Amino acid sequence: MSGASTGLGAATTRTLAERGFHVLAGVRREQDGERLRQAGAEPVNLDVTHAEDIARLAARIDASGKPLRAVVNNAGLAANAPVETLPLEDWRAVFDVNVFGAVALTQALLPALHRSSGRVVNITSIGGKVAMPAFGAYSGSKFALEAISDSLRQELAPHGVQVVIVEPGGMRTEMGSRGTSAAEGQLERMTPRQRDLYGETMSAFLGYAAALDRTGITADEAARTVMTAITAARPRTRYTIGREAALLSRLIRFVSDRTLDRMITRTLRSQTMDTAAATA
Numbered sequence: 001m002s003g004a005s006t007g008l009g010a011a012t013t014r015t016l017a018e019r020g021f022h023v024l025a026g027v028r029r030e031q032d033g034e035r036l037r038q039a040g041a042e043p044v045n046l047d048v049t050h051a052e053d054i055a056r057l058a059a060r061i062d063a064s065g066k067p068l069r070a071v072v073n074n075a076g077l078a079a080n081a082p083v084e085t086l087p088l089e090d091w092r093a094v095f096d097v098n099v100f101g102a103v104a105l106t107q108a109l110l111p112a113l114h115r116s117s118g119r120v121v122n123i124t125s126i127g128g129k130v131a132m133p134a135f136g137a138y139s140g141s142k143f144a145l146e147a148i149s150d151s152l153r154q155e156l157a158p159h160g161v162q163v164v165i166v167e168p169g170g171m172r173t174e175m176g177s178r179g180t181s182a183a184e185g186q187l188e189r190m191t192p193r194q195r196d197l198y199g200e201t202m203s204a205f206l207g208y209a210a211a212l213d214r215t216g217i218t219a220d221e222a223a224r225t226v227m228t229a230i231t232a233a234r235p236r237t238r239y240t241i242g243r244e245a246a247l248l249s250r251l252i253r254f255v256s257d258r259t260l261d262r263m264i265t266r267t268l269r270s271q272t273m274d275t276a277a278a279t280a
């Protein structure tokens, strides 16, 4: 499990450990590892952008001789700002974690998964199906992970390794506060011209993020779906998490791009106003 320190990764790790699974819980800080050890998991030092962490984990799994049931690519990073203003280094950071980190971990653990007929569970997002303003980098990375997962599923099907995609909608996790403070930083660093152009887009994003913090589903609820993706004997190719993700993933099959754009604009506007009312 990558990204086990907080949110969905921590909740799924706890649930798995409670049910008696041996979870190698990827963390980047000792205190996060200690909490997970107390919950019954085995913490491992794992930054998915560090090749040496990944190699060490693969060697640890090989040396154990135990079958590897699943690799869960859950680590994720958000950077929300318009395409024109988000610095390239932030684009790279998002893709390094959400795309290349997941690919690197999967490549390293696939030999073990082939031996055990295990599975790859990739946590994407409904943002990997629908892209809103200020979500270019994040959605771009999640669309990419969706496509990579679709290719991988077909490549591995003849070899008995399954690939399952999990698409959460809004969850109440640390990603909200992390995303909000990063977006506030982006807004502060904008030039006056950029703020004129995109100030409203950023307020709409901040309103949306605040609304999610009130209405999103909890990590513990969401972890149930990830458990199903890991343990179902015949898993579906993809699962959504939450009502918003279930609705949107169906809706996009029937509405035109421009209709969807209008619906997103209306939603963002109403959530900005809701936030103003809630904080007044």
Ligand SMILES: NC(=O)c1ccc[n+]([C@@H]2O[C@H](COP(=O)([O-])OP(=O)(O)OC[C@H]3O[C@@H](n4cnc5c(N)ncnc54)[C@H](OP(=O)(O)O)[C@@H]3O)[C@@H](O)[C@H]2O)c1
Pocket: 002, 003, 004, 005, 006, 007, 008, 009, 026, 027, 028, 029, 046, 047, 048, 049, 073, 074, 075, 076, 077, 097, 101, 123, 124, 125, 126, 127, 167, 168, 169, 170, 171, 172, 173, 174, 175, 176, 178, 212, 216, 219
């Ligand atoms: N929250 C939502 O509304 C939402 C919606 C759709 C999809 N998702 C997806 O669900 C997954 C879990 O997110 P969450 O909501 O639980 O957010 P979260 O609480 O912020 O968790 C993100 C996790 O990713 C880890 N991470 C970040 N960079 C990493 C790196 N370089 N190497 C290893 N781990 C790294 C973080 O570790 P540190 O604590 O060490 O930084 C943390 O454990 C992500 O893939 C996210 O994109 C979330």
